Amino acid sequence: MSQTAARPEAQQFDDAGLHAEDTPIDLSVYKWEDWLTLIVFWLLAFTVFYQFFTRYVLDDSAAWTEEIARYLLIVVTFLGGSMAVRRNTHIHVEFLYRYLPAPVGRAMSTMVDLVRLAFLAYATWLSIDLVPRMHNLGMTVVDLPMSYVYGFVAAGFAMMTFRAAQVTVRHWKRGWSSLERPGEAD
Numbered sequence: 001m002s003q004t005a006a007r008p009e010a011q012q013f014d015d016a017g018l019h020a021e022d023t024p025i026d027l028s029v030y031k032w033e034d035w036l037t038l039i040v041f042w043l044l045a046f047t048v049f050y051q052f053f054t055r056y057v058l059d060d061s062a063a064w065t066e067e068i069a070r071y072l073l074i075v076v077t078f079l080g081g082s083m084a085v086r087r088n089t090h091i092h093v094e095f096l097y098r099y100l101p102a103p104v105g106r107a108m109s110t111m112v113d114l115v116r117l118a119f120l121a122y123a124t125w126l127s128i129d130l131v132p133r134m135h136n137l138g139m140t141v142v143d144l145p146m147s148y149v150y151g152f153v154a155a156g157f158a159m160m161t162f163r164a165a166q167v168t169v170r171h172w173k174r175g176w177s178s179l180e181r182p183g184e185a186d
C-alpha cells in the first residue's frame with residue numbers, strides 16, 4: 001500500500017495545494033455610518049419584501065410601502081455617500097495623472113480635494129436651508145412632514161462634508177492621494 005493511499009483524503013488535498021483557510025474577519029474598518037446604512041438598507045429590503053408579499057400573495061397591496069421604500073432608498077444613498085467619501089471610492093479619473101509631472105499632479109489632486117470639500121459644504125448648507133421649508137409639505141400616504149426626508153439628506157451631506165475634510169487633511173499630510181498613485185491604498 002502506498003503512503004499516499006494510506007493518508008486521509010483531507011491530507012491529500014493539503015498536499016495538492018487545494019486547502020484554503022479563511023482569513024480572519026476584521027470589522028474594525030467599518031465605521032458607524034456603515035452600520036447605520038446597513039440597518040436602513042435592511043429596513044428597505046423588508047419594506048420591499050412586505051410590499052411584494054401583500055401585493056402578490058395577499059392580493060391587497062399595502063399603500064405605504066412604495067412611498068416609504070422610496071424614502072429609505074434616498075436615505076441609503078446619502079448615508080452611503082458618506083461611506084464612499086471616507087473610503088475615497090467615488091468615481092474619479094486617474095488616467096491624466098499618469099502623464100503629468102508630479103508637481104502638477106499634486107496641485108490638481110489638491111484642487112480636486114478642495115473643490116469636492118467646497119461643493120459638499122455648499123450642498124450641506126443648501127439642504128439644511130431647505131429642511132424647514134419642507135416641514136409644511138406632507139408625505140403622500142404617510143402622515144409625516146417631508147422635512148424628515150430632507151433632514152436625512154442634509155445629514156448625509158454634512159457627513160460627506162466632514163469625511164471630505166478628513167480625506168483632504170489625510171492627503172495633505174501624506175503628500176499624495178489615490179489620484180496620483182492609483183495602485184496604492186488610500
